Amino acid sequence: xxxxxxxxxxxxxxxxxxxxxxxxxxxxxxxxxxxxxxxxxxxxxxxxxxxxxxxxxxxxxxxxxxxxxxxxxxxxxxxxxxxxxxxxxxxxxxxxxxxxxxxxxxxxxxxxxxxxxxxxxxxxxx
Amino acid sequence: xxxxxxxxxxxxxxxxxxxxxxxxxxxxxxxxxxxxxxxxxxxxxxxxxxxxxxxxxxxxxxxxxxxxxxxxxxxxxxxxxxxxxxxxxxxxxxxxxxxxxxxxxxxxxxxxxxxxxxxxxxxxxx
Numbered sequence: 001x002x003x004x005x006x007x008x009x010x011x012x013x014x015x016x017x018x019x020x021x022x023x024x025x026x027x028x029x030x031x032x033x034x035x036x037x038x039x040x041x042x043x044x045x046x047x048x049x050x051x052x053x054x055x056x057x058x059x060x061x062x063x064x065x066x067x068x069x070x071x072x073x074x075x076x077x078x079x080x081x082x083x084x085x086x087x088x089x090x091x092x093x094x095x096x097x098x099x100x101x102x103x104x105x106x107x108x109x110x111x112x113x114x115x116x117x118x119x120x121x122x123x124x125x126x
Numbered sequence: 127x128x129x130x131x132x133x134x135x136x137x138x139x140x141x142x143x144x145x146x147x148x149x150x151x152x153x154x155x156x157x158x159x160x161x162x163x164x165x166x167x168x169x170x171x172x173x174x175x176x177x178x179x180x181x182x183x184x185x186x187x188x189x190x191x192x193x194x195x196x197x198x199x200x201x202x203x204x205x206x207x208x209x210x211x212x213x214x215x216x217x218x219x220x221x222x223x224x225x226x227x228x229x230x231x232x233x234x235x236x237x238x239x240x241x242x243x244x245x246x247x248x249x250x251x252x
Binding site for chain 2: 001002003004005006009011012013018019022023025026027028029049050051052053057074075076077080082083090093094097098099111113115116117118119121
């Protein structure tokens with residue numbers, strides 16, 4: 001039970017092509033693939049890390065999506081996701097410890113930044 | 127050469143004891159050790175992840191330290207550090223790609239947030 005390892009970092013940017021160019025040319029990562037989620041209103045670019053885990057760059061296609069709204073506070077880290085052993089038990093333990101969760105029971109569970117001193121933590125079942 | 131894997135996440139908080147309580151009780155991590163750096167003007171708490179890497183919670187002892195100044199923008203993620211294969215060659219390649227580095231040649235090298243769409247990336251030689 002609990003967080004076991006880093007899974008991925010999500011960086012929100014205004015323009016997906018600029019974000020891809022930055023993480024490819026300046027940071028030096030290899031672009032693995034791009035995708036688009038109509039449901040989330042975002043374009044995505046995935047950069048795998050050789051040792052495991054990945055960096056995901058996202059840009060909104062809908063300004064009222066969660067990413068679009070967060071961009072009003074600027075570009076930067078959107079979420080950091082950790083692999084979790086036994087998601088349901090981990091959620092129960094976190095709530096017992098006083099954490100506020102977002103999206104519990106759904107495919108993506110987050111810990112509210114109010115519960116982490118400002119970090120939107122994503123929990124990914126391993 | 128280049129980024130290979132996640133190394134650690136640094137979260138800045140106002141009060142180290144509150145930060146420790148949060149990451150222990152709400153996030154459910156086990157406190158590994160605490161430390162204090164007079165040179166950096168911070169107190170630190172380290173939470174190891176079972177699968178590798180760690181989360182470091184930091185609070186300033188000096189309000190004019192880098193962490194103290196960053197806290198004026200609020201609590202949250204301070205840096206995210208990735209292990210790097212061949213730090214010197216990676217720095218050269220990043221600069222050739224247009225990245226602005228901070229602290230090159232020293233023990234801690236960072237990529238300026240202007241070069242990463244708002245992420246203070248730390249490079250840790252593996």
